[in-house]
Amino acid sequence: MSYTTQMDAARKGIVTPQMETVARKENIRIEDLMERMARGSVIIPANKNHKNLDAEAVGEGMRIKINVNLGISKDCCDVEPELEKVRAALDMKAEAIMDLSCYGKTQEFRQKLVEMSPAMIGTVPIYDAVGFYDKNLQDITVDEFFKVVERHVMDGVDFLTIHAGLNKHTAEKVKSAKRLTNIVSRGGSLLFTWMEINKAENPFYEHFDRLLDICEEYDVTLSLGDGCRPGCLYDATDASQVEELITLGELTKRAWERNVQVMIEGPGHMAMNEIPGNMMIEKRLCHNAPFYVLGPLVTDVAPGYDHITAAIGGAIAGASGADFLCYVTPAEHLRLPTLEDMKEGIVATRIAAHAADIAKGYPGAVEWDNNMARARAALDWDAQFALAMDPVKPVEYRKSSEPEHKDSCTMCGKMCAVRNMNRVLEGKDIQLDD
Incomplete structure (x- = not known):
């Protein structure tokens, strides 16, 4: 029996190699995994062209995964330093890498990234469209947007961030909302600008079925982007954010009808007390699809330390239902992260994810901590270093x-x-x- 996507296989009762890998990693019965995948509450992003993928699952009952953003830009267009970051991120056990490249040899970098990475790969095609065509944003056609999407999936990208929920109706909410930071999503702002100048609907919303055709053919997961995510505490949980979320829930159902896997992206900046409620709203409005969050950053006044503000929010979000955490580095809002910035962001986000796994009772999560406690009680320094999330720093501290x-x-x-x-x-x- 044949299948088109991982979701299609799960619904047909077909066990894929990726499912077998995930069931072993998560120590879950494959029947339970397939049932959740069939409902859409668990995804396995796995492009058919990503040949060396070591599959991971995101969603209900799974260990919380983390994502690392990197990529080349006009100001920092050298490919090799970014590839060095890729190697370090893989060594530090990041489960996903998002290529946010927007200038220069983007396809060369993306292809090298897919070839060398067993971690799942994500991209935001609209970033690449602006640099690739080297033309004014408003002059890019609908067909040109979709050609870039097709190029990314052919290269083996496992999930795509597409801001399809920022339609004309939501755009009007943004204009009337009087936000302090308007739209801070780069992809969301590009689409908003294109829509405003051309007096047209969001092409990814208007032609959503065309997008699903591409995703179904290559088994690419849609990461439905939050173009209206709050960029400050003041803007959190406002009409624009919730309006877009409602639309994302509607698009999720349309994707599932085509057996296309979906996850939903979320805030952003948000006070700690609002985070649990936002997780509940997202899960309800988007039918328990996996939730992928940036932070949330729990205060706006700590530039240079936003890996900490994000880790605080990420731990709360994870404990409250988020499934996938996007890392934030100390360089957030300030510059392209260095290799050291990236490492700090990864560790902070892994701490948040693990703390949330413990809070949610993920099987075996707390045993890691118990083993560390035993090593500390025995004053076994070598065992402590071996168990450390990042063994490099504690060894350096001890030697110093x-x-x-x-x-x-x-x-x-x-x-x-x-x-x-x-x-x-x-x-x-x-x-x-x-």
């Missing part, structure tokens, strides 16, 4: 300030609580004097 007594650290020395408790419970003497 070595204690007199190897079973302690330079913070406490002989007054180390763990060391002394171990000794007294073993019936040994404790000498605190030098």
